[in-house]
Amino acid sequence: LFQNGAEREHVTLASIQIARISFTAAVSTLAALALHFKSEQRDLMPSTLEGQITMEKTPSYFVTNHAPKRIHSMARDIKLIIVVRNPVTRAISDYTQTLSKKPEIPTFEVLAFKNRTLGLIDASWSALRIGIYALHLESWMQYFPLSQMHFVSGERLIVDPAGEMAKVQDFLGLKRIVTDKHFYFNKTKGFPCLKKPEDSSTPRCLGKSKGRTHP
Secondary structure (H helix, E strand, C coil): CCCCHHHHHHHHHHHHHHHHHHHHHHHHHHHHHHHHHHHHHHHHCCCCCCCCCCCCCCHHHHHCCCHHHHHHHHCCCCCEEEEECCHHHHHHHHHHHHHHHCCCCCCHHHHHEEECCCCEECCCCHHHHCCCHHHHHHHHHCCCCHHHEEEEEHHHHHHCHHHHHHHHHHHCCCCCCCCHHHEEEECCCCEEEECCCCCCCCCECCCCCCCCCCC
């Protein structure tokens, strides 16, 4: 196809240049899409007036590697609230949730252990990895000081919801409005439910996916 090496070299360099231009264009497109997505996300957030606090809840943020950097670039003075619970209980709850949707999955023990005899767990299994809180916290501490984080005990939130909410309100610099009178314990679900003491409306409880009996 080529008469000499010079022509071959010329074509090769041209191909490299085209590939470089295509890659640069692709990166620029992705960057534009990212900025557009970020702008759309910001537009979806409600307007915050003076004296108000806007809150957004997404559990996967804590275990997503790029979340701390992105959130820091958007609002570096943000306050972070992390709800944690006993990692073993959390893993079993995670498994129970998946089992309800995929009853054919292996047993908890099969998924949790690399070697049951030696007691070696499989930390790559998401149900266990999510509960390695120190691992995920390292990423967040690269961008945010502990003073901007508040950890809520999932266990205490069940037995003393008003007490945990008092700490949250203090952390956010709010007056303690939510108190014991805003909760009642639902024995059927095993969780507290929210109620409005000023009216007789139906208390708001956690959905059907919460409070399942663990295997």
